[in-house]
Amino acid sequence: MHWLDAVRWNDDGLVVAIAQDWQTGKVLMQAWMNREALTLTVQEQRGIYWSRSRGKLWRKGESSGHVQELKELRLDCDGDSILLLVEQLGGMACHTGRESCYFNRLHQGEWVAEEPVLKDPAAIYGNSGETNIE
Amino acid sequence: MHWLDAVRWNDDGLVVAIAQDWQTGKVLMQAWMNREALTLTVQEQRGIYWSRSRGKLWRKGESSGHVQELKELRLDCDGDSILLLVEQLGGMACHTGRESCYFNRLHQGEWVAEEPVLKDPAAIYGNSGETNIE
Numbered sequence: 001m002h003w004l005d006a007v008r009w010n011d012d013g014l015v016v017a018i019a020q021d022w023q024t025g026k027v028l029m030q031a032w033m034n035r036e037a038l039t040l041t042v043q044e045q046r047g048i049y050w051s052r053s054r055g056k057l058w059r060k061g062e063s064s065g066h067v068q069e070l071k072e073l074r075l076d077c078d079g080d081s082i083l084l085l086v087e088q089l090g091g092m093a094c095h096t097g098r099e100s101c102y103f104n105r106l107h108q109g110e111w112v113a114e115e116p117v118l119k120d121p122a123a124i125y126g127n128s129g130e131t132n133i134e
Numbered sequence: 135m136h137w138l139d140a141v142r143w144n145d146d147g148l149v150v151a152i153a154q155d156w157q158t159g160k161v162l163m164q165a166w167m168n169r170e171a172l173t174l175t176v177q178e179q180r181g182i183y184w185s186r187s188r189g190k191l192w193r194k195g196e197s198s199g200h201v202q203e204l205k206e207l208r209l210d211c212d213g214d215s216i217l218l219l220v221e222q223l224g225g226m227a228c229h230t231g232r233e234s235c236y237f238n239r240l241h242q243g244e245w246v247a248e249e250p251v252l253k254d255p256a257a258i259y260g261n262s263g264e265t266n267i268e
Contacts, residue, residue: 025159102208
């Protein structure tokens with residue numbers, strides 16, 4: 001079987017993709033891939049996703065320069081979730097200028113933004129409009 | 135705003151939930167939660183998911199004993215993905231008896247099962263039928 005056929009795509013032809021820093025183990029973000037995005041991720045050895053909101057391929061870092069270099073690709077036991085171990089160039093995955101998108105921690109019934117903003121999003125993206133918001 | 139209302143549930147009323155070992159940083163599994171599952175996860179301080187295949191709440195570890203004690207709960211920047219930092223009792227999250235569900239690594243165009251089976255699934259579940267397969 002071709003390795004792409006081991007993936008259980010959902011009804012929209014997508015699979016969950018989780019990006020994790022290959023050295024620190026920090027979970028950076030979660031997005032989605034279609035067959036083309038996954039194929040290109042492996043071919044180009046970088047994180048390439050399917051943006052649901054924009055309805056097109058999203059080469060992570062195409063505007064920000066914050067490319068995710070692929071170190072390892074993993075598939076879960078039932079084939080519907082993919083884990084990318086990556087080197088996150090620029091040290092930030094989130095469009096808010098933080099290292100990780102998971103910066104809201106539940107504390108006493110409220111979400112508290114915990115991680116520092118490393119760079120002003122306006123400085124990251126200029127007027128390009130690329131964000132992590134799918 | 136109530137913290138539950140900050141979550142962007144999908145059309146099925148679900149949100150992606152990723153469980154990560156709070157000490158090693160290992161990504162253990164990915165499942166789904168509905169509003170009730172997330173509420174109970176916080177109330178009971180353990181990983182409780184919505185099983186899409188069984189159409190019911192899934193208290194991880196209810197049959198295996200491999201409960202996930204919640205250490206920290208995080209929400210991503212656009213509110214559609216949740217990260218649980220957990221202590222994985224029994225040291226394995228996967229129904230195959232492995233620590234992590236992401237045991238298939240892509241190597242030269244093939245998925246290679248890499249992690250050791252720590253315990254025979256038959257010994258974990260007996261005839262209870264609980265698995266991670268949603």
